[in-house]
Amino acid sequence: xxxxxxxxxxxxxxxxxxxxxxxxxxxxxxxxxxxxARLRRTVTAVxxxxxxxxxxxxxxxxxxxxxxxxxxxxxxxxxxxxxxLVFEKRRPRARELTLIAVMVALGVAxxxxxxxxxxxxxxxxxxxxxxxxxxxxxxxxxxxxxxxxSNMFFGQGPWTPYQMFALGLVGFLAGILFRSEIxxxxxxxxxxxxxxxxxxxxxxxxxxxxxxxxAGKALNIAxxxxxxxxxxxxxxxxxxxxxxxxxxxxKPLLNKxxxxxxxxxxxx
Amino acid sequence: xxxxxxQRDSFSTVNPIIAFVFFAFALIMSMLLMxxxxxxxxxxxxxxxxxxxxxxKAFGLLLKFVLPVMILTAILNPLFNHGGVTILFYLRYNPIxxxxxxxxxxxxxxxxxxxxxxxxxxxxxxxxKIVYLTxxxxxxxxxxxSMALRFVPLFTKQAGRxxxxxxxxxxxxxxxxxxxxxxSGLSTLSALITWALESSVTTADSMRxxxxxxxxxxxxxxxxxxxxxxxxxxAIAAGILLTGLAAAFRVFSVRFFPSFQLNDFSPLFIAAxxxxxxxxxxxxxxxxxxxxxxxxxxxxx
Numbered sequence: 276x277x278x279x280x281x282x283x284x285x286x287x288x289x290x291x292x293x294x295x296x297x298x299x300x301x302x303x304x305x306x307x308x309x310x311x312a313r314l315r316r317t318v319t320a321v322x323x324x325x326x327x328x329x330x331x332x333x334x335x336x337x338x339x340x341x342x343x344x345x346x347x348x349x350x351x352x353x354x355x356x357x358x359x360l361v362f363e364k365r366r367p368r369a370r371e372l373t374l375i376a377v378m379v380a381l382g383v384a385x386x387x388x389x390x391x392x393x394x395x396x397x398x399x400x401x402x403x404x405x406x407x408x409x410x411x412x413x414x415x416x417x418x419x420x421x422x423x424x425s426n427m428f429f430g431q432g433p434w435t436p437y438q439m440f441a442l443g444l445v446g447f448l449a450g451i452l453f454r455s456e457i458x459x460x461x462x463x464x465x466x467x468x469x470x471x472x473x474x475x476x477x478x479x480x481x482x483x484x485x486x487x488x489x490a491g492k493a494l495n496i497a498x499x500x501x502x503x504x505x506x507x508x509x510x511x512x513x514x515x516x517x518x519x520x521x522x523x524x525x526k527p528l529l530n531k532x533x534x535x536x537x538x539x540x541x542x543x
Numbered sequence: 544x545x546x547x548x549x550q551r552d553s554f555s556t557v558n559p560i561i562a563f564v565f566f567a568f569a570l571i572m573s574m575l576l577m578x579x580x581x582x583x584x585x586x587x588x589x590x591x592x593x594x595x596x597x598x599x600k601a602f603g604l605l606l607k608f609v610l611p612v613m614i615l616t617a618i619l620n621p622l623f624n625h626g627g628v629t630i631l632f633y634l635r636y637n638p639i640x641x642x643x644x645x646x647x648x649x650x651x652x653x654x655x656x657x658x659x660x661x662x663x664x665x666x667x668x669x670x671x672k673i674v675y676l677t678x679x680x681x682x683x684x685x686x687x688x689s690m691a692l693r694f695v696p697l698f699t700k701q702a703g704r705x706x707x708x709x710x711x712x713x714x715x716x717x718x719x720x721x722x723x724x725x726x727s728g729l730s731t732l733s734a735l736i737t738w739a740l741e742s743s744v745t746t747a748d749s750m751r752x753x754x755x756x757x758x759x760x761x762x763x764x765x766x767x768x769x770x771x772x773x774x775x776x777x778a779i780a781a782g783i784l785l786t787g788l789a790a791a792f793r794v795f796s797v798r799f800f801p802s803f804q805l806n807d808f809s810p811l812f813i814a815a816x817x818x819x820x821x822x823x824x825x826x827x828x829x830x831x832x833x834x835x836x837x838x839x840x841x842x843x844x
Contacts, residue, residue: 359681359684360681362683362684363681363682363683363684366683366756367683368747369746369747369748369750369751369755369756370743370744370747370748372683372686372687372690372747373690373743373744373746373747373750374740374743374744374747375687376686376687376690376691376694376743377694377739377740377743379687379688379691379694380690380691380694380695380698380739381698381736381739383691383695384694384695384698384699387695416684416687420684420687420688420691423688424688424691424692427670427673427688427692428695430661430662430665431661431664431665431668432657432658432661433654433657433658433661489654489657490615490616490619490620490650490651490654497623498623498624501619501623523729527733527736528736531736531737531740532740535740535741535744539744541744
């Protein structure tokens with residue numbers, strides 16, 4: 276700074292003015308960005324938490340004795356698409372794309388690395404970390420694409436749309452509920468609690484319901500209860516895995532991501 | 544992934560958009576039309592093609608995965624579904640009805656059909672085709688998919704390099720102590736993640752420098768739309784139209800509850816079934832045509 280100021284051809288005041296003007300401009304841009312982000316967050320939250328469940332409810336009531344699977348799959352598909360298209364329309368920057376791709380690849384590689392242990396997978400933990408650090412939108416995209424890409428290795432099936440929706444929702448919720456840095460033990464504890472709860476109550480519940488829809492069983496409480504009960508052990512393993520991987524990975528990975536964000540000015 | 548399969552399946556080379564329409568038709572129709580004859584036709588078509596595509600490997604898939612799911616569904620349905628008028632017996636005060644058993648069998652067949660079609664889909668739709676298809680709808684997402692697919696083997700390779708370097712530097716990775724091993728693995732993972740994140744930014748900068756985002760994205764694979772694609776597409780479109788009409792006029796209607804009822808097998812029904820079977824067998828027909836042509840050409844030489 277000092278030796279630059281000694282240069283005679285630019286008057287110090289002029290340079291400071293320029294710097295101030297640039298800072299002002301940048302602050303205004305940041306403010307506008309933040310406003311737009313807030314609006315997008317409200318819209319997506321309404322879409323996901325109000326619109327989708329009500330469509331599901333209407334679909335279930337209206338299609339009482341038709342094919343449940345196809346209705347529910349279409350609903351799920353139509354609820355995943357808007358998010359992905361909003362993301363697409365925003366014309367994300369190259370750095371955002373590559374960062375999300377890294378998180379997706381980590382999730383896929385994690386699923387592949389633990390293939391011999393049923394349900395003991397770091398996928399949910401990695402999606403939660405992506406949601407925390409990169410925001411709710413990138414969290415949803417990371418979750419949905421992790422499901423899609425990992426199924427390109429493990430086989431697509433009628434479960435694909437549900438997995439995309441369930442993992443996307445987990446990433447979205449993590450992005451809404453948590454900040455990108457973990458400073459206290461309480462924060463880590465809450466994150467782990469959220470991870471375990473989301474594994475059972477969001478991912479597990481959606482995937483177990485998907486089986487009920489797929490099998491075309493009668494849509495009564497007993498069928499759902501039975502599906503949830505039979506899925507519970509596996510869901511608990513997933514919850515344990517998520518808690519374990521969050522305990523081990525959350526802090527270092529979030530720190531690394533925070534450093535990248537700060538260092539390269541991405542996802543601010 | 545693109546060139547792993549050794550099959551010479553002719554349908555795998557048609558334009559991905561046509562192939563996608565075919566799979567969408569096969570899957571949606573298999574799920575919507577619960578008529579046992581139609582589900583049977585669909586299951587048969589999917590099975591034959593799967594055997595042509597995967598050869599002996601198809602057996603393993605069927606025995607390990609499709610069959611258990613089907614049996615589970617067929618058994619579970621009557622336990623939870625007590626609709627129907629023909630009560631066969633009571634199981635712990637719950638009526639088990641003939642209709643729910645038939646319905647369970649029908650939905651098991653349906654589920655097996657859907658999974659078998661998906662198995663064919665997985666064999667035909669290689670990564671490059673998926674990237675090609677999504678690239679037209681959502682270029683950024685398609686780019687993420689394509690990068691993530693490339694990152695997975697890249698990360699694996701880099702993890703090996705890091706572990707080797709750590710061993711060279713004296714960090715004992717081959718210790719028998721499981722905790723030490725896990726610790727060493729975590730250090731490798733940590734280094735890998737740092738490297739991956741940093742290099743992702745480098746990649747992004749390089750993309751920008753080379754003009755990413757300046758013009759619409761094109762994919763590596765370039766599929767033309769030739770006369771054969773037009774013929775196959777036309778046949779599929781005609782089949783969709785005819786089957787759709789037949790479904791709309793309730794030719795395929797079936798009732799499970801309260802009592803099981805099938806329509807009489809009218810000539811119209813049989814004709815509609817024949818059309819449905821012909822459309823779903825298009826890949827098989829193309830495969831056989833190719834095989835016959837190959838035989839004939841070879842014997843002449």
